Amino acid sequence: MQSSINDFAIKLANVNGSGSASASSLIMQAIFRMGVPVSGKNLFPSNIQGLPTWYEIRVNKNGYTARALNYDLMVAMNSQTYARDVKETRPGGYLFYDSSWPLDASLLRDDVNCIGIPLARMCNETFREPRERVLMKNIATAGALIELLNIDKAIVEELVSEKYGRKKGLRESNQKALQLGGDYVREHFKCPLPFHLETMNENSDKILIDGNTASALGCVYAGATVAAWYPITPSTSTMDAFKMFCEKYRKDKESGVNNYCILQAEDELAAIGMVIGASWNGARSFTSTSGPGISLMNELLGLAYYAEIPAVIIDVQRVGPSTGMPTRTQQGDLITCAYASHGDTKHILLFPSSPAECFEFAAKSFDLSEQFQTPVFMLSDLDIGMNDWVTPKLDWDDSYRPNRGKVLTAEQLEAMPKFNRYLPENGTAVAARTLPGVSSKGAFFTRGSGHNKFGGYTEVPDEYQEVMDRLLRKHKEAAGFVPAPIIERRAGARVGVITLGGCEPAAKEALDILAAEGTPLDFMRIRAFPFDEPVEAFIMEHDYCWVVEQNRDAQLRSLLLIETAATKEQLRPVLIYGGFPLSASHLLDVIAPVLRKESEELNAVHS
């Protein structure tokens, strides 16, 4: 077999709650520090202990980070899932299993090499406490993998010291377990395997970070002071991170005074209500949630839209409908967020594709929300939010100052004959607002009931429509301020691929493969709603476009059909929505046969 350096995929199958995550992330982090492009996907259950969990690591010297689905090495440590795990190993690949017990019949495959290590037996002999035996089995596995994959042992040593620096006992146990696994494979198998790692220098300006952490950091840097939330997977770690960063940067160490307020609400109805209340008073405020939370927030989102109050909502999407699959990823909240709440509503949505964009867009959300006095949704997802991504180091422009939008000061109010809340100057789309506590002259009654441009109650059709029409103008105007689509063109392309968010790595890899096969396609990643002109133009300049997204109902495609002049024939859906992150093969399976057929038809016409 041909040796393959820095280009392989491994999958670790484990039992949830057995401590496998620390071993998986140790390997992932070590590969990252070796300067090799790497991605890790934690495919975990909605469960604390007992159900199957997997961790996939893809190493690719060319920087392709989407899932591989073609595993060179399967680390089968979970008897519940042996059969399907073995099936997923590529022909000629390797199967790593615990040989403390006789080989399970379901593990046998003629075209796969077996690596059996008596992990449980060795750990039982070496460690005394039952819990330690279980945990150290994972670390011993890591020790074996380090030898098999040629992971830099100095780096591993460094990571173990960093992690357990002050905890001598734990550090020694970990080192012992790593050695157990390593020694055994070195003595019994040819190390390293034909596919393995060699040091590169691709990560010196990069970090390993998950999107939720990056979003939280964006909120800190944007100057958010009030955060309200209700715990929900997979968004919870956003608020955990926000709290951690606030304690680091916003807490006066001597007095213990917090320059922030985090409110754990009684439910998501309350969480968004708190955000709206805080924003009404002029604070930068946000909530983080997931689909079920968005469902509950619908009522007050309409209030914020109609009364024109800023609000930032970070939606870390998971699989719906209903409770759905809380620990699986999807892009299923596009439509519900775009038009959230009853009546005519339209919101601003941002679609980050990576933790770096989570950071950037989270901060941007506050500017847009205050500039347009309206809710802004940042639609992340579980894959971006909870997996560690290799991302360029985040940086911040110190010249940045928040765009607070039009807010009148006491002096400005004093100079005005009269303040009218919903009457913008010179036909612009956004009217100046006033904050409570500033001046009695700016006082008015904020209401979700029918109101005219002066802010007064109305049930008069013309007066109502005048305000509603301006809200529509306001939404359209926002298109010029949201992040523009990323467009990449290839010479000779007549067909385009449109996608969003975390589909990007898989889509770009698929397009590279197609281009190498002589079928160049153009690429557009939409980064926000409302759509700016280049989005429609891209569709119009192609014979047709594939719209790649992670939901059943082609929600991005639907939005494009509603909000641009594109026709159904111009937009062909590619839908992958089972709950796991995308692989290039998911796209190729759908697109490649069609392109092949079209090209054959074209050739037939010409011949």
Next chain:
Amino acid sequence: MPSIVKPAIAHPSLARNEIGLTVRDYEGAMSTLCAGCGHDSITAAIVRALFELSLPPHQIAKLSGIGCSSKTPTYFVNGAHGFNSAHGRMPPIATGASAANRALTYIGISGDGDSLSIGMGHLCHAMRRNLKMLYVIENNGVYGLTKGQFSASSDVGSKSKKGEANTMSPIDPVLLGLSIGATFVARAFSGDKEQLVPILKAALSHRGFALVDVISPCVTFNDHVGSTKSYKSTRERLMAATESDFVPHASEILADIAPVGVTNVMMHDGSVLRFTRLPKDYDVTDREKAFAYLKAHPNEVVTGVLFTDESVIDMHEANHTPDVPLVSLPYEVLCPGSAQLAELMEEFR
């Protein structure tokens, strides 16, 4: 009737408060509620209480949900920002507003539909947080705007206008508040302004969440024979358990009358709630006693400040927020800057 506009000029002989404002400066738009509605009497009491406390109008925030009661913030303090939010959702809006700007005086006006049905969870959690605000429930036992359905505070056996009797047990906001740890609980009757005004003033001086349940008869849908929330039925069963004066500065009272037991309760802001009447063995700082007293008088409408505890920290104290409003902090204080970020990035290697 919105077409009726109040005269803009106040009569020169009107009394002025400590900040030079007249009672007219605390009024709002004309009420559009039914003539004789208890809610309008409560509005008048709020106007009086705010005037007497000399609160600057622009430092007041008025919030409400949806319903007849929730319309009333337009009828007082024109110079204050108001927020007529969504049905039952006023407590979270007030919570967020307070988190952002603790310097304002928050007045929430709610009804029994708002607070005891659709938004009861929010009310409970606002009490748990001890959010510093005056929370008035204008309690009439009926849904007025939708024309006469029973509310969750309707008594068993109380009859609707159509003659139907309520069978489900009522939710009593006072017992609810006492049971889940509310730190200021009072009940009043909209028809007794003399008692209500000092209660409101004490509530506005409370350290945290002040729940004031005001029985406020609905003249259109719940003022008939057979209703237990009619003017007649309420008046017949009224029982002022406690009566109190509000003394804005402790020095004034300490000078003439020495504090006697719990009859003088020192509020967190230095004012004093002076009880001129308390039942024998009643202690307004004893939650269990208040509870027992109410249980012992199930058929009376027991009124007065029934319980207060000034020792419990409010939401801001619990969250260690600064003394100044969070909204007043400049961006430069809030953003850690690029150098800190560069340093932080090394932790993600």
